[in-house]
Amino acid sequence: MLDELRQEICKANQDLETSGLVKLTFGNVSGIDRNKGIFGIKPSGVSYADLTPGQIVLIDLEGEIVEGDLRPSSDTKTHLRLYQAWDSIGGITHTHSVHATTFAQAGRPLPCFGTTHADHFYGEVPICRALDPEEVAKDYEGNTGLAIVQHFEQNGLDPNTMPAVLQRHHAPFTWGKNAMDSVKNSIALEVCAEMAIGTLQLDPQVSHIPSFILEKHHQRKHGTDAYYGQ
Amino acid sequence: MLDELRQEICKANQDLETSGLVKLTFGNVSGIDRNKGIFGIKPSGVSYADLTPGQIVLIDLEGEIVEGDLRPSSDTKTHLRLYQAWDSIGGITHTHSVHATTFAQAGRPLPCFGTTHADHFYGEVPICRALDPEEVAKDYEGNTGLAIVQHFEQNGLDPNTMPAVLQRHHAPFTWGKNAMDSVKNSIALEVCAEMAIGTLQLDPQVSHIPSFILEKHHQRKHGTDAYYGQ
Amino acid sequence: MLDELRQEICKANQDLETSGLVKLTFGNVSGIDRNKGIFGIKPSGVSYADLTPGQIVLIDLEGEIVEGDLRPSSDTKTHLRLYQAWDSIGGITHTHSVHATTFAQAGRPLPCFGTTHADHFYGEVPICRALDPEEVAKDYEGNTGLAIVQHFEQNGLDPNTMPAVLQRHHAPFTWGKNAMDSVKNSIALEVCAEMAIGTLQLDPQVSHIPSFILEKHHQRKHGTDAYYGQ
Amino acid sequence: MLDELRQEICKANQDLETSGLVKLTFGNVSGIDRNKGIFGIKPSGVSYADLTPGQIVLIDLEGEIVEGDLRPSSDTKTHLRLYQAWDSIGGITHTHSVHATTFAQAGRPLPCFGTTHADHFYGEVPICRALDPEEVAKDYEGNTGLAIVQHFEQNGLDPNTMPAVLQRHHAPFTWGKNAMDSVKNSIALEVCAEMAIGTLQLDPQVSHIPSFILEKHHQRKHGTDAYYGQ
Numbered sequence: 001m002l003d004e005l006r007q008e009i010c011k012a013n014q015d016l017e018t019s020g021l022v023k024l025t026f027g028n029v030s031g032i033d034r035n036k037g038i039f040g041i042k043p044s045g046v047s048y049a050d051l052t053p054g055q056i057v058l059i060d061l062e063g064e065i066v067e068g069d070l071r072p073s074s075d076t077k078t079h080l081r082l083y084q085a086w087d088s089i090g091g092i093t094h095t096h097s098v099h100a101t102t103f104a105q106a107g108r109p110l111p112c113f114g115t116t117h118a119d120h121f122y123g124e125v126p127i128c129r130a131l132d133p134e135e136v137a138k139d140y141e142g143n144t145g146l147a148i149v150q151h152f153e154q155n156g157l158d159p160n161t162m163p164a165v166l167q168r169h170h171a172p173f174t175w176g177k178n179a180m181d182s183v184k185n186s187i188a189l190e191v192c193a194e195m196a197i198g199t200l201q202l203d204p205q206v207s208h209i210p211s212f213i214l215e216k217h218h219q220r221k222h223g224t225d226a227y228y229g230q
Numbered sequence: 231m232l233d234e235l236r237q238e239i240c241k242a243n244q245d246l247e248t249s250g251l252v253k254l255t256f257g258n259v260s261g262i263d264r265n266k267g268i269f270g271i272k273p274s275g276v277s278y279a280d281l282t283p284g285q286i287v288l289i290d291l292e293g294e295i296v297e298g299d300l301r302p303s304s305d306t307k308t309h310l311r312l313y314q315a316w317d318s319i320g321g322i323t324h325t326h327s328v329h330a331t332t333f334a335q336a337g338r339p340l341p342c343f344g345t346t347h348a349d350h351f352y353g354e355v356p357i358c359r360a361l362d363p364e365e366v367a368k369d370y371e372g373n374t375g376l377a378i379v380q381h382f383e384q385n386g387l388d389p390n391t392m393p394a395v396l397q398r399h400h401a402p403f404t405w406g407k408n409a410m411d412s413v414k415n416s417i418a419l420e421v422c423a424e425m426a427i428g429t430l431q432l433d434p435q436v437s438h439i440p441s442f443i444l445e446k447h448h449q450r451k452h453g454t455d456a457y458y459g460q
Numbered sequence: 461m462l463d464e465l466r467q468e469i470c471k472a473n474q475d476l477e478t479s480g481l482v483k484l485t486f487g488n489v490s491g492i493d494r495n496k497g498i499f500g501i502k503p504s505g506v507s508y509a510d511l512t513p514g515q516i517v518l519i520d521l522e523g524e525i526v527e528g529d530l531r532p533s534s535d536t537k538t539h540l541r542l543y544q545a546w547d548s549i550g551g552i553t554h555t556h557s558v559h560a561t562t563f564a565q566a567g568r569p570l571p572c573f574g575t576t577h578a579d580h581f582y583g584e585v586p587i588c589r590a591l592d593p594e595e596v597a598k599d600y601e602g603n604t605g606l607a608i609v610q611h612f613e614q615n616g617l618d619p620n621t622m623p624a625v626l627q628r629h630h631a632p633f634t635w636g637k638n639a640m641d642s643v644k645n646s647i648a649l650e651v652c653a654e655m656a657i658g659t660l661q662l663d664p665q666v667s668h669i670p671s672f673i674l675e676k677h678h679q680r681k682h683g684t685d686a687y688y689g690q
Numbered sequence: 691m692l693d694e695l696r697q698e699i700c701k702a703n704q705d706l707e708t709s710g711l712v713k714l715t716f717g718n719v720s721g722i723d724r725n726k727g728i729f730g731i732k733p734s735g736v737s738y739a740d741l742t743p744g745q746i747v748l749i750d751l752e753g754e755i756v757e758g759d760l761r762p763s764s765d766t767k768t769h770l771r772l773y774q775a776w777d778s779i780g781g782i783t784h785t786h787s788v789h790a791t792t793f794a795q796a797g798r799p800l801p802c803f804g805t806t807h808a809d810h811f812y813g814e815v816p817i818c819r820a821l822d823p824e825e826v827a828k829d830y831e832g833n834t835g836l837a838i839v840q841h842f843e844q845n846g847l848d849p850n851t852m853p854a855v856l857q858r859h860h861a862p863f864t865w866g867k868n869a870m871d872s873v874k875n876s877i878a879l880e881v882c883a884e885m886a887i888g889t890l891q892l893d894p895q896v897s898h899i900p901s902f903i904l905e906k907h908h909q910r911k912h913g914t915d916a917y918y919g920q
């Protein structure tokens with residue numbers, strides 16, 4: 001069932017390791033088939049090198065396992081809440097990539113200092129508040145997803161133009177059109193975070209990119225008259 | 231004798247180099263067979279690429295060489311003291327990985343700033359005091375092990391939930407259920423140390439992770455109701 | 461047509477990725493045949509691993525596509541303006557390499573702190589001003605090229621001895637005798653930028669290299685009596 | 691002639707690139723046959739991947755080329771002066787490795803903050819003064835070697851226990867028993883420099899390693915009763 005999706009998700013998870021974004025098993029990718037209302041996700045704690053498409057766990061939008069012998073990623077309910085809330089997204093990636101996680105740990109949003117960032121994220125990448133003790137106790141991973149969705153709603157953010165969030169004390173989540181696209185956003189986020197740390201080191205008071213350059217770069221790649229790519 | 235253990239230890243030592251944790255011969259891994267009371271350790275100064283299972287030196291818990299033509303790691307007596315004191319550990323890794331060693335050189339414990347850390351180490355990774363001149367002169371490596379054990383006792387630390395220490399002016403030691411598990415803890419420690427340096431750069435006054443999130447992440451991976459992994 | 465040039469440009473683009481200068485599709489290389497007045501450039505958004513010489517887009521010095529089924533790099537008009545203004549250059553590279561981009565984002569020129577820099581760039585690598593909203597709206601990429609050329613003219617800089625510029629809020633461009641030479645200058649620029657950040661960290665007031673050492677290193681490699689290389 | 695030496699030097703030069711110490715052609719290794727009074731060195735500007743043992747240039751201790759069709763490294767006279775002054779050394783490496791060069795550019799010696807450093811360098815790695823304009827004009831590379839030798843003499847440093855120097859505004863030189871040993875010292879120097887930058891970031895006032903620990907680590911590896919290695 002959903003063999004092509006399984007293969008894409010398997011490959012996307014393995015790319016986490018080969019791209020240097022994760023060590024050990026510090027990350028997971030999922031992808032969804034919106035027609036069937038089923039998403040596939042990495043099984044928990046399985047090494048990327050050993051991962052096979054057949055091990056991808058299939059889950060429906062009520063959170064029930066449809067197919068799979070292994071336990072899904074411990075972060076599955078965070079993915080579920082994002083898929084439920086945002087029907088335009090087709091894939092989600094969670095990593096603990098070093099520099100993006102550094103911003104999450106420092107509790108700071110990631111400012112947009114240049115066009116590398118503007119090409120992928122339309123403005124500052126937001127930081128989502130920490131959960132409170134009750135939220136953690138009741139449903140840690142599900143409530144993480146709900147807090148992210150709530151943050152976007154309350155701040156008027158569009159997940160289509162801002163495909164990333166930093167979870168306070170934790171690490172980033174990114175999403176995209178499909179599994180592989182969400183991995184690309186994790187790669188871009190990590191590069192932007194690394195550049196931002198250096199930029200702040202050179203000038204702690206550095207200004208954000210001017211809005212008309214942000215607009216230009218984002219539109220030439222993602223706008224209706226985009227002319228980046230084929 | 232102990233062929234399987236030798237192979238695991240050989241592979242674990244080689245993983246130090248392929249994972250980027252060590253250069254030249256800056257590290258060593260050991261693993262123990264508790265039934266036989268014998269541990270195997272890397273021979274001193276042998277390059278990882280050239281290492282073979284047959285070169286692993288076997289040593290009993292009195293510190294006597296049981297089998298092996300080569301001189302064991304110069305840090306062997308540190309490993310010995312830890313195996314003697316803590317019968318729950320099955321493997322030990324010593325590296326000079328860049329960022330963990332940076333904290334050891336700065337004489338600072340490694341604070342827990344996020345869930346990457348909480349997943350592996352239950353709180354701040356401690357720093358063990360430097361030896362005094364007499365301890366160095368009499369039995370440098372053995373006394374290093376004793377100082378670590380003493381530090382854990384005096385500070386109420388449990389080596390099962392805190393599988394790492396930073397030795398002042400020196401570098402980290404980690405341990406685990408077996409040789410490979412101790413290497414994984416060295417990998418995790420290095421990533422956490424790199425993130426912590428960046429986090430402190432972004433905010434020198436940043437707060438530690440809230441205790442209920444530390445608790446949650448550690449328990450979901452290591453607690454009695456753990457649901458991470460298979 | 462221009463098969464050899466296509467091959468060189470294809471290889472030069474792939475070197476961007478293998479040298480670690482770019483992730484995803486964050487960069488492009490072009491090269492020109494001055495006799496024919498035609499340059500070749502990477503097609504937009506194509507992954508380096510998939511790139512073939514036949515996909516290189518050929519463009520004349522009026523900016524018209526001469527051959528090629530794919531859309532050229534979105535930065536093509538920046539390349540065009542530099543080839544039009546500076547007839548001594550034979551190749552151009554654009555990357556978002558982490559440390560050089562960090563200086564571009566911080567809005568600071570890259571000071572010459574040592575001989576690594578002096579071997580490639582005759583003095584401080586300049587930073588070119590940001591475009592204004594009208595320039596961005598009318599012809600973003602073309603005006604970027606014009607602003608770079610203008611900066612060199614107004615500051616008496618020679619593109620032959622200063623084969624690099626940092627574009628404010630954006631990233632570096634480098635050039636050289638041919639496509640591969642421009643890539644080498646991007647590699648050198650990135651190393652120099654990484655060293656400069658560390659140097660400023662160790663001493664924020666550090667002095668530039670003395671002029672007679674800058675002169676010596678540049679001349680021994682690029683002067684009329686150069687004795688570096690074969 | 692000297693085929694084995696040529697092979698070792700060729701391999702040692704290639705290790706500069708594979709170990710990540712150099713980019714492009716930013717470094718060179720030489721090795722000497724003391725019986726014949728001839729050393730071999732990398733030809734100038736040749737890429738490491740293309741280098742063959744037959745291309746190694748052989749030079750006598752008067753600085754005359756004995757064998758070789760290519761121009762030797764532009765730094766040859768620095769190597770020559772060190773071989774002339776210090777008859778106990780058998781190999782020399784020059785790199786522009788990022789972190790060691792950062793200290794050279796900042797004009798700071800590299801302090802000994804830990805045992806990684808103590809294992810290789812007996813105390814602070816010195817920084818050698820910049821040449822004056824006349825020294826640069828007359829014989830830049832030769833005078834660099836003489837300034838290094840003079841610095842060691844005036845400061846009572848022994849090249850056998852301190853196999854490295856940082857040349858102000860330039861980069862490091864290391865040496866050792868033979869070509870490969872000098873490369874290992876360059877690898878160790880780069881790691882120590884990277885750790886030192888982080889250590890100073892965590893604590894700008896951090897103290898050096900206590901002398902009795904420096905002594906212990908250096909002696910256990912290099913002393914008459916050394917017990918490190920086989």
